[in-house]
Amino acid sequence: QVQLQESGPGLVKPSQTLSLTCTVSGGSISSGGYYWSWIRQHPGKGLEWIGYIYYSGSTYYNPSLKSRVTISVDTSKNQFSLKLSSVTAADTAVYYCARDDGGSFGYWGQGTLVTVSS
Amino acid sequence: DVVMTQSPLSLPVTLGQPASISCRSSQSLVYSDGNTYLNWFQQRPGQSPRRLIYKVSNRDSGVPDRFSGSGSGTDFTLKISRVEAEDVGVYYCMQGTHWPKTFGQGTKVEIK
Numbered sequence: 546q547v548q549l550q551e552s553g554p555g556l557v558k559p560s561q562t563l564s565l566t567c568t569v570s571g572g573s574i575s576s577g578g579y580y581w582s583w584i585r586q587h588p589g590k591g592l593e594w595i596g597y598i599y600y601s602g603s604t605y606y607n608p609s610l611k612s613r614v615t616i617s618v619d620t621s622k623n624q625f626s627l628k629l630s631s632v633t634a635a636d637t638a639v640y641y642c643a644r645d646d647g648g649s650f651g652y653w654g655q656g657t658l659v660t661v662s663s
Numbered sequence: 664d665v666v667m668t669q670s671p672l673s674l675p676v677t678l679g680q681p682a683s684i685s686c687r688s689s690q691s692l693v694y695s696d697g698n699t700y701l702n703w704f705q706q707r708p709g710q711s712p713r714r715l716i717y718k719v720s721n722r723d724s725g726v727p728d729r730f731s732g733s734g735s736g737t738d739f740t741l742k743i744s745r746v747e748a749e750d751v752g753v754y755y756c757m758q759g760t761h762w763p764k765t766f767g768q769g770t771k772v773e774i775k
Contacts, residue, residue, distance in 0.1 A: 596763075
């Protein structure tokens with residue numbers, strides 16, 4: 546059973562960079578066949594796909610966030626990471642990592658709330 | 664971006680009665696490989712989303728058979744044959760055919 550767990554600071558100051566890591570267990574990122582995505586949910590709101598990475602390092606980002614997003618992978622640790630720069634209060638959200646089979650998200654992490662505030 | 668429009672946004676249901684949620688996309692969701700990447704997710708209060716249905720009508724493992732998905736092209740439906748108390752939550756449709764992947768606004772299912 547694949548499991549994903551997000552980790553990172555719960556509080557980030559405006560204009561700084563949000564950094565989160567997703568640790569995958571029960572399956573290897575480097576085995577291929579899946580993409581590894583980040584998705585966020587603003588408080589009380591819907592879901593927004595941020596982007597994904599493949600084990601090879603190829604990425605695709607949502608154009609709405611592309612200028613501020615970087616997703617990277619560390620196959621030796623079976624982890625992938627999200628960096629979102631120049632954050633504002635509008636970036637306050639629950640951030641989820643998920644396994645992306647190319648057309649859907651079959652496995653999700655529990656999510657981590659990141660608040661942007663001084 | 665492909666816009667996913669769900670209706671209704673709020674759905675009060677009596678226990679044991681059926682429920683139906685509609686999802687319409689602004690473009691056809693048929694991909695070049697012939698598949699239609701339309702998915703349904705359930706998010707119970709305080710939990711992560713959980714996928715119920717993938718590729719229009721395929722139930723995920725462990726999903727009760729009272730949940731069913733149907734539709735084609737741009738019009739899709741999630742049906743619950745007999746609502747149970749554990750079905751309370753928000754339901755989202757999501758398309759994985761076009762980039763970026765997009766979700767509907769969510770439909771809140773509650774018990775009357």
